[in-house]
Amino acid sequence: MKEYFKEFKPFLLFLAKFFGTYLVLTFAYQTYLSEFDQKKFEVDGFTKIVAHQTMQFTALFDCEAYKMPNLKEPSINLFYKKKWVSRIIEGCNALSIMILFVSFVFAFTGKLKQTLLFIVFGCIVIHLFNIIRIALLGMSLYHYPKYQAILHDVFFPLFIYGVVFILWIVWVNKFSDYAKKSS
Template sequence: MKKYLIQFKPFLIFIGTFFFAYILLTIIYKYYLNSFDSLEIDGISRIVGRNVEQLMYFFNFDISIVKSLSQPSLEVWYNKRFTIRIVEGCNAVSVIILFVSFVIAFSGKFKTTLLFILFGSLFIYVLNVLRIAFLTVLLFKYPENEHFLHGVLFPLIIYGLVFILWVIWVNKFSKYAK
């Protein structure tokens, strides 16, 4: 048994570090979410909604994002028609937590790790704002494709790019990079 523990030590350290970081960050995030009333949308999701609105205003889209009166969400009105709803799960925090946990588990030099986490998280955040903006326009034009667009295409893009960031991290910057 000791032989296997020694043999798989790097893997076990990775798994332990990943799950520790993931659980810790998730608990912190849940604690943050619990500070809001059940019908109140969290601050991060409000900022995401504001950024989506600013982006679409910049490109002269007829957009209005308002707080829902009945749910903890933001309603996105595009061309005077309700198109989508932004809820807590749309703010990309869970994806960022997953990204950060992986980078920490494969950490490199402290400064490099910190910078990669900051810039990678910012990249994921901006990508998410673009995702919501594109999704708004596409669901306005093609509402019958909601399942494919929201459930398949955009998650594939987001998680695919996070995977590419991980590959770059492991191969270029982590302590395991050659």
């Protein structure tokens, strides 16, 4: 049994770091979310920021883009060309995707400063691309409402997860300890 742990130590260490980080960050995020009353349709602060920035980005394409709180659920409605195109809920803010990203990067550790800088850089990139994703989704739904299912459930999730995947590849191949060992 001892030889088994010795042989698979790098993999087991990766799993421990990944799941440990993921659980701690998820717990912290759930604690943050518990501060908002879903029954009163309260929207968390970060989702409000994402909705506001998405509206600002959308307004670049139509100055009549605006947002309004949803009165029936904890979300923010986004309007484009005076038409309701989407609702931005907590799941749209990409924080859970950032938690996944951070957990993976931390599990493939590099130098501490480099790891922390890449995590900050990656979360900013994910945030920016998420705003672009939501805005493009809203504009796409305005023009192609019959394609809502494929746009919302397939194309735009691939967009954001593709960004995360590219960041992971860059991290593993350029900055992680694994990259240094394989050079």
